[in-house]
Amino acid sequence: MADSLSHAGTSPSVADLLAARPNLKMDGVSGLLMDGVSLSTIAGKVGTPCWVLSANTLRTRMQRLSAAMQQIGSEVSIHYAVKANDHLAVLSLLRQEGAGADIVSGGELTRALKAGIKASDIVFSGVGKTDAELEAALGAGVGQINVESKEELEILSALARKNGKTATITLRVNPDVDARTHAKITTGLAANKFGIAFEEAQALYAHALTLPGLAPVGFSTHIGSQITSAAPYRAAYARMATLIQSARSAGLDVSVMDCGGGLGISYCTETEGQPEALAGAIKAELGHLNLKLAIEPGRWLAGPAGILLSTVILRKEHASGVPFCIIDAAMNDLARPSMYDAWHGIIPLSAHEAAGPVAPAHVVGPVCESGDTFTRDRDLPSLQRGSRVAILDAGAYGAVMSSTYNTRPLAAEVMIDNGTWHIIRERQETEELWRHEIVPSALT
Ligand SMILES: Cc1ncc(COP(=O)(O)O)c(C=O)c1O
Ligand SMILES: N[C@@H](CCCC[NH3+])C(=O)O
Numbered sequence: 001m002a003d004s005l006s007h008a009g010t011s012p013s014v015a016d017l018l019a020a021r022p023n024l025k026m027d028g029v030s031g032l033l034m035d036g037v038s039l040s041t042i043a044g045k046v047g048t049p050c051w052v053l054s055a056n057t058l059r060t061r062m063q064r065l066s067a068a069m070q071q072i073g074s075e076v077s078i079h080y081a082v083k084a085n086d087h088l089a090v091l092s093l094l095r096q097e098g099a100g101a102d103i104v105s106g107g108e109l110t111r112a113l114k115a116g117i118k119a120s121d122i123v124f125s126g127v128g129k130t131d132a133e134l135e136a137a138l139g140a141g142v143g144q145i146n147v148e149s150k151e152e153l154e155i156l157s158a159l160a161r162k163n164g165k166t167a168t169i170t171l172r173v174n175p176d177v178d179a180r181t182h183a184k185i186t187t188g189l190a191a192n193k194f195g196i197a198f199e200e201a202q203a204l205y206a207h208a209l210t211l212p213g214l215a216p217v218g219f220s221t222h223i224g225s226q227i228t229s230a231a232p233y234r235a236a237y238a239r240m241a242t243l244i245q246s247a248r249s250a251g252l253d254v255s256v257m258d259c260g261g262g263l264g265i266s267y268c269t270e271t272e273g274q275p276e277a278l279a280g281a282i283k284a285e286l287g288h289l290n291l292k293l294a295i296e297p298g299r300w301l302a303g304p305a306g307i308l309l310s311t312v313i314l315r316k317e318h319a320s321g322v323p324f325c326i327i328d329a330a331m332n333d334l335a336r337p338s339m340y341d342a343w344h345g346i347i348p349l350s351a352h353e354a355a356g357p358v359a360p361a362h363v364v365g366p367v368c369e370s371g372d373t374f375t376r377d378r379d380l381p382s383l384q385r386g387s388r389v390a391i392l393d394a395g396a397y398g399a400v401m402s403s404t405y406n407t408r409p410l411a412a413e414v415m416i417d418n419g420t421w422h423i424i425r426e427r428q429e430t431e432e433l434w435r436h437e438i439v440p441s442a443l444t
Contacts, residue, residue: 004105004111007408012268014112018347021304024307032349032350032390035056035057037420039052039349042309042414043161044425044426049308049310051309052425053085053305053415055093055418056417056418057395058305058335060094061300062097062098068274068441072283073283074290074293076201076279076293077100077295079099079121079123079258079294079296081297081298081299083298085298085305088114091111092116094306095299098141102296103123103124103371104126104386109124109137122143123146123294125222126146126375127148127194129152134155136154137167138160138163144258145168147208148195150200153211157213160214161212166214166215169197169214169216169217170219171201171216171219172219172221172222173219174194174197174198175264175367177223180229180231181225181241182340186223186224187225188224197253198243201219201243202250205247206252217254217292219256220294221237224278225264225298226265227263228272228279230274230277232276233281233355235281241289256292256293258295258296259294259295261297261300262299264299265393265396267344299397301396303396306393308334308390310389311327311328312326313327313366313384325361325380326365327363327374328365329365330408331371331372331405331410332367332405332406333365333411335402335403336394336398336442337374338369340379345391347389347390348383349387349389349390353381359382360379361377361378361380362377363378381439399413405430407430409427410428412425412426
């Protein structure tokens with residue numbers, strides 16, 4: 001499948017992967033280091049599979065994104081998309097660096113507040129928010145609710161009135177623009193479930209202004225995820241600018257434009273999405289409209305900050321000559337390869353192994369599905385029973401998408417900050433997996 005996640009035929013070397021990732025270095029003695037800390041030490045002490053996050057990477061990326069947005073010359077708030085990595089430590093760190101939150105559930109609302117993010121710095125997105133979630137958001141006083149349909153508009157108006165609140169809202173518009181990303185994560189095409197049809201947006205906005213309990217302030221859009229070029233953004237924002245100007249010409253007040261998230265990273269050989277290019281697209285299309293602007297990045301901030309450590313359980317030779325390296329991480333830990341055929345770099349932690357000759361191998365997990373495959377036929381250094389590997393760029397849509405399929409406990413999480421590392425989540429106790437199950441007495 002040709003898309004921005006799978007990369008048939010390409011296979012960067014260990015040296016190429018390391019050269020593009022400033023938080024990783026190979027040390028001849030200690031092996032792979034993240035921010036100067038030995039990953040073999042972490043794997044040995046915490047066990048595998050285990051997620052490791054670089055606090056420094058999160059910080060420096062947030063700082064670069066903020067600096068890029070300042071070039072626009074208008075107020076731009078950054079609402080981190082909590083869904084990418086919802087760990088309280090991540091949310092707290094990004095809050096310290098000035099981020100608010102983009103949330104999509106009541107659970108994410110509670111997390112964001114618990115991490116100290118002010119309710120006024122939270123935007124609530126999502127195509128199907130329940131009444132309870134909307135009421136919780138109204139009760140907390142979230143800064144903005146992005147409404148995705150006429151139906152939701154009416155529901156929110158009624159709920160706000162019932163609770164004696166006024167909801168500050170934008171209408172999320174579906175601009176029918178191709179984000180040129182994987183089909184499962186594109187959100188701005190007319191056929192997708194997201195947002196209000198472009199053609200209906202102005203009339204609905206005018207209607208929203210008449211509804212009690214609502215304070216419509218403008219529009220939002222989000223065209224998809226893992227977008228690595230500025231062109232789809234420009235196309236979407238150009239359409240939004242047309243809509244904003246048209247609404248204003250009709251006498252409607254529009255002061256806010258939330259430009260969504262989606263900035264992509266380099267998993268393989270693709271060029272990483274550039275915050276400066278995103279800022280350029282926003283400035284070119286919307287910068288002259290005197291708007292309060294916002295963005296909702298997730299993956300770009302968190303993806304390169306994390307890796308997944310794993311150990312080879314055994315190497316199974318195969319008649320084809322290509323061995324299966326069966327590792328102790330699986331699709332229940334990192335779902336992206338099985339879900340989207342996504343490509344993730346895989347590097348041995350041992351400098352000796354990493355420097356050895358490469359040969360084609362399959363890297364798979366132990367789960368009972370053939371889809372539990374991290375890579376097929378990739379040229380990799382020789383991996384043996386007990387070899388340890390880092391699976392790269394797993395900081396976003398990694399731990400958050402884990403499940404306990406095959407009764408596999410959720411893996412531990414570690415954060416490296418300033419040369420020291422902390423366990424930020426213990427490996428789940430196996431008993432936790434059935435603690436809440438109730439066996440009817442007739443069955444005992
Ligand atoms: C409404 C909304 N905002 C922001 C994001 C964050 O996307 P990304 O992690 O690609 O930046 C998403 C997910 O695609 C989303 O649905
Ligand atoms: N889960 C997807 C991204 C989804 C974006 C959510 N709006 C991925 O891993 O690439």
